[in-house]
Amino acid sequence: MSSTRTAPAPGRLPAMTSERGRAHRWGSAIAFEWTKLTGVRSTLWLVLAGTLLTLGGTLLIGASARASGENGFATAAPAPLFAVQTISFTQVAVLLVAVFAFTAEYSNGSIRTTLLSVPGRGRVLIAKSVVLAAMSVVIGSALVLLGTLAASAAAAEYGTFTGAQLGHAVLGTAVSLALTSVFVLGVAAALRSTAGTILTMFVVLYALSSVLPIFGQGWLTDLGAYLPGTAAGVLVTDAADPYGSATALAVLAGWAGAGLGVGYLALRYRDV
Amino acid sequence: MIELDGLTKAYGSKKAVDNLTVNIRPGMVTGFLGPNGAGKSTTMRMVLGLDRPTAGRARITGRRYVDLVDPLRTVGAVLDGRAGHPGQSARSHLLGIARSNGLAPGRVPAVLETVGLGAVANKRLGTFSLGMTQRLGIAGALLGDPAVLLLDEPVNGLDPDGVLWIRGLMRSLAAQGRTVLVSSHLLSEMQDTADHLVLISRGRLVADESMATLLAKRSARAATVRTPQGPAFAAVLERAGMSVTTGAEPALHVTGEGLEEIGALAFEHGHRLDELSFRRPSLEEAYLDLTGGDLEYTSRPVGSPEEPT
Numbered sequence: 103m104s105s106t107r108t109a110p111a112p113g114r115l116p117a118m119t120s121e122r123g124r125a126h127r128w129g130s131a132i133a134f135e136w137t138k139l140t141g142v143r144s145t146l147w148l149v150l151a152g153t154l155l156t157l158g159g160t161l162l163i164g165a166s167a168r169a170s171g172e173n174g175f176a177t178a179a180p181a182p183l184f185a186v187q188t189i190s191f192t193q194v195a196v197l198l199v200a201v202f203a204f205t206a207e208y209s210n211g212s213i214r215t216t217l218l219s220v221p222g223r224g225r226v227l228i229a230k231s232v233v234l235a236a237m238s239v240v241i242g243s244a245l246v247l248l249g250t251l252a253a254s255a256a257a258a259e260y261g262t263f264t265g266a267q268l269g270h271a272v273l274g275t276a277v278s279l280a281l282t283s284v285f286v287l288g289v290a291a292a293l294r295s296t297a298g299t300i301l302t303m304f305v306v307l308y309a310l311s312s313v314l315p316i317f318g319q320g321w322l323t324d325l326g327a328y329l330p331g332t333a334a335g336v337l338v339t340d341a342a343d344p345y346g347s348a349t350a351l352a353v354l355a356g357w358a359g360a361g362l363g364v365g366y367l368a369l370r371y372r373d374v
Numbered sequence: 375m376i377e378l379d380g381l382t383k384a385y386g387s388k389k390a391v392d393n394l395t396v397n398i399r400p401g402m403v404t405g406f407l408g409p410n411g412a413g414k415s416t417t418m419r420m421v422l423g424l425d426r427p428t429a430g431r432a433r434i435t436g437r438r439y440v441d442l443v444d445p446l447r448t449v450g451a452v453l454d455g456r457a458g459h460p461g462q463s464a465r466s467h468l469l470g471i472a473r474s475n476g477l478a479p480g481r482v483p484a485v486l487e488t489v490g491l492g493a494v495a496n497k498r499l500g501t502f503s504l505g506m507t508q509r510l511g512i513a514g515a516l517l518g519d520p521a522v523l524l525l526d527e528p529v530n531g532l533d534p535d536g537v538l539w540i541r542g543l544m545r546s547l548a549a550q551g552r553t554v555l556v557s558s559h560l561l562s563e564m565q566d567t568a569d570h571l572v573l574i575s576r577g578r579l580v581a582d583e584s585m586a587t588l589l590a591k592r593s594a595r596a597a598t599v600r601t602p603q604g605p606a607f608a609a610v611l612e613r614a615g616m617s618v619t620t621g622a623e624p625a626l627h628v629t630g631e632g633l634e635e636i637g638a639l640a641f642e643h644g645h646r647l648d649e650l651s652f653r654r655p656s657l658e659e660a661y662l663d664l665t666g667g668d669l670e671y672t673s674r675p676v677g678s679p680e681e682p683t
């Protein structure tokens with residue numbers, strides 16, 4: 103490393119404020135988050151891991167459906183269904199990107215650089231949400247297409263499907279993964295710790311739906327229907343139980359909004 | 375211009391920063407001094423909107439930090455520790471910051487060259503040494519060509535070459551008319567760099583004056599006089615109210631009031647002076663004088679363990 107003894111060339115003092123408009127500032131904040139997200143290798147590794155897991159999972163489920171079908175069991179299902187079933191678990195790889203978007207910044211100190219560059223807490227949160235939601239839409243859609251291709255290849259005639267079924271799976275996954283990412287992002291902003299955020303994510307997305315019925319209380323079991331996992335399940339399969347797509351969308355959007363709200367309060371009122 | 379107005383930060387009943395009111399002016403390097411734990415970093419974080427003040431406010435060019443539009447065009451800050459993701463390259467790290475404030479991407483290679491990191495622009499931050507991390511932080515602070523700079527212990531981790539470099543950098547930034555606030559617990563470092571000093575201890579303001587005034591006002595001064603007629607001149611000085619001791623070599627060590635009269639007295643009484651030197655008080659002495667040794671964490675000499683019970 104060479105050292106330089108010269109200071110920057112003296113020039114006229116810069117203007118005290120910027121004349122750039124509001125829209126520009128939002129665009130800048132989003133470009134900042136995009137640069138950070140794509141500038142680190144862990145993002146690529148997580149997306150790659152999610153893709154490989156999805157590919158492996160759908161091949162296995164498809165092959166299993168075909169083997170069972172050939173032995174006389176009624177296991178045939180549309181290949182997109184095999185894909186979304188697999189992705190309901192392999193999406194964790196994508197959700198981890200949302201976790202690290204905040205927890206990594208807190209653990210390595212770069213959150214201070216972020217807030218010095220973009221002091222508006224709400225702006226930081228929304229910019230991260232936009233970037234992660236966009237990434238989730240693209241990755242989620244790609245995973246469904248890839249998974250459907252793999253499942254249908256493995257299941258052969260036991261995985262036949264219609265274009266409408268595929269279209270619904272793609273759209274449902276894109277939307278639900280985007281909203282779930284935003285929810286997780288908000289939790290990460292509030293909790294700051296990687297371990298705590300991942301634990302919370304698993305409990306809310308996966309564990310609670312099995313735990314709630316254990317208490318035998320009717321209302322607790324009913325509450326399980328409004329967990330994000332249940333709503334996402336409705337969205338990706340076009341099921342009518344326990345409610346329709348519109349309600350499912352509202353439920354999932356509610357979780358995303360609540361996550362963002364908690365995250366905003368933590369960013370706004372806690373010292374860095 | 376940085377204005378602190380009754381700035382206070384309390385953690386429970388303990389006040390880390392206590393009713394701090396001071397203005398940091400442009401065109402000079404202002405040293406922000408105090409022992410470890412005095413509240414320097416907390417003050418800087420409040421100025422930068424990272425910590426919320428319990429009371430009072432901090433303004434930069436008349437605005438709170440969070441109200442600045444594209445703040446990096448007004449303020450550049452170097453805080454201790456890492457500023458970026460260890461997996462990100464130096465260039466990508468700075469490019470993201472530049473984009474966040476709509477700065478020209480061409481500023482990135484420019485500031486990397488300024489701080490001497492041009493050759494390692496594509497290296498990941500996790501591989502950087504402490505000194506390189508410090509230089510990268512300075513690069514980030516200079517990106518927006520800001521009128522106000524805040525540096526928290528910037529010489530930490532720098533080699534002697536780097537310390538010399540950053541001293542020159544701070545002086546030239548101030549000479550361009552910028553406001554430069556630099557914190558340090560190293561008093562000798564400030565003596566060579568700062569024009570003005572703000573001293574705090576236990577979160578409270580102890581002194582806010584120019585380096586020259588601070589050094590002149592505090593601590594008893596002393597003079598050394600070498601003359602062929604030692605005892606005779608010593609008598610002259612003593613008559614003028616000074617106290618004189620004669621050292622092993624034929625030199626007079628003079629203390630007391632009116633030391634600046636020594637030259638005139640020698641001239642009036644016809645004494646030849648071979649040497650007349652004034653011992654400047656060190657910043658350390660002035661500082662201990664002001665704080666009364668009021669350090670947050672006082673040490674005990676090694677070798678006096680507590681008795682086992």
